[in-house]
Amino acid sequence: MYPYVILDVFTDTPLEGNPLAVFPRAEDIPGERLQAIAREMNLSETVFVLPPEGEGHARVRIFTPAVELPFAGHPTLGTAYHIADRDGLDRVVLETGSGAVAVEFERADGRLASGRMRQPIPTWEPYERADEILAALGVETSELPVELYVNGPRFVYVALESEERVAALAPDLAALAAHGTVGVVCFAGAGTRWKCRVFSPGAGIAEDPATGSAAGPFAVHLARHGRIAHGEEIRIAQGAEIGRPSTLYARALGEGDRIDAVEVAGSAVLVARGEFLA
Template identity: 55%
Template sequence: MYGYVIADVFTETALAGNPLAVVLDATGLSAGRMQRIAREMNLSETTFVLPPAAGGDVRVRIFTPIGELPFAGHPTFGTAVVLAETGHPGARGEELRMETGMGVVPFRLRRGQHSGRRVWGARMLQPIPVWEPYDRADELLDALDVPVSTLPVEVYRNGPRHVFVGLDGEAALAGLRVDLRALATHPDLAANCFAPTGDPAVWRTRMFSPAYGVTEDAGTGSAAGPLALHLARHGLVPLGTRITVRQGVEMGRPSTIHARVDGTLDRVDGIERIEVSGTAVVVAAGRLYV
């Protein structure tokens, strides 16, 4: 029997944001069993908490319904909040170091209130991605039914592979008609469409990834940092600016994510820090009889 908790991530409101299932102590579960549980939960990701093995406070494995990821934003972020809420020994202070397949990810946690309900805010330092032009850009645009991207179509890897396609406004973003079968032929890829809102520090996004078993994602934390970097690299947002990413609107599960990139763009290794922040709230708990 294994206890689990469900949290809504990148929101202060229950039943909004991006839901996540967290198995609190996965000791004894094989990778195959974890995968079957993730398929049973049928959320974009399910995480499994394990004892630390590399100097962190806790180790986490992340599964989509069809495979394991070395790192992802909303699962690690939500797991940090769940561990703080449930009093996990590794998350009793303000800092938490989480071991992932991409190394140790540090968090800072804070407790707050919203509408009389306890919520948690957190800041995480993400792995710095590598990036390159996407070599199937024309096929991708066809699958998304987007005539042209406002910025170069580039792919960033910080665990998942995120490709970014720019649209000229929120109406175009809301009106997307994605060919998911065609998009599924792009393996190991999440397609992130973004659009301006009129405020240069606020952007709207939608993410589609049948390759990761996710038709559309309500809040993609691992894409928020690379998006901020993408915008900075192409001169739309100065480095050091905290941007706000609004996602999940078309799904009826609005998410709000903040991201900031520090460093310099004058050399390849100039990016020093990528910070993503937001809030999350625990909404349910239960037991798995497996």
């Protein structure tokens, strides 16, 4: 039997945010079974926690129902939250496939409140199949260049004219899946308030309730194109259209195309415990 917990991430309200399964003692689970277990859990991500190989508190392997990811945001934040809550820590370092990621927590009345992770700095380039993405979304153009960002996962960003247009999207998921594991981030907003929807059908996630690994590059994208100032923290609303409202915070520090640090923050809440029997 393998114990697991389920947390809702990027929310402090149970049954909202992005659900996450964490297997906190996964060293006894055969490696060839991890993908099948993640498919059985059928959440956007499942995390298997292993003993550290370096100076981190733990090593993690992260799976969607279809693929393993080197890094993902809500699994990192949620797993760090569970370890911090269990062990009474204010800082947790997780060893991911994209390197060590530190998460620092604030407390309110002695309890964990929000956590802030320092993410891998992404690379970016123009996306050569941008016209196909726009056609699959049913939109004619993007207000900013459609660019591909990589910080482990891969995301392209499409800027729309209004939050209402983002909410009304009904994309051709089969056409988006033809782009493999590339996630598509559609957004609108201004100043520090933004709305996003994220579609990743090629990774087994039709629509994601909260995408921490996309939030960091999103702040980079906005800063690079002058929509926000470097170092300015944005609030991202995501997930309402699928009944899982989520709130993420992100900022990119640097100047121009030089990015010195990327930070993403949010809350989490434990909602369930169980045992996997198979």
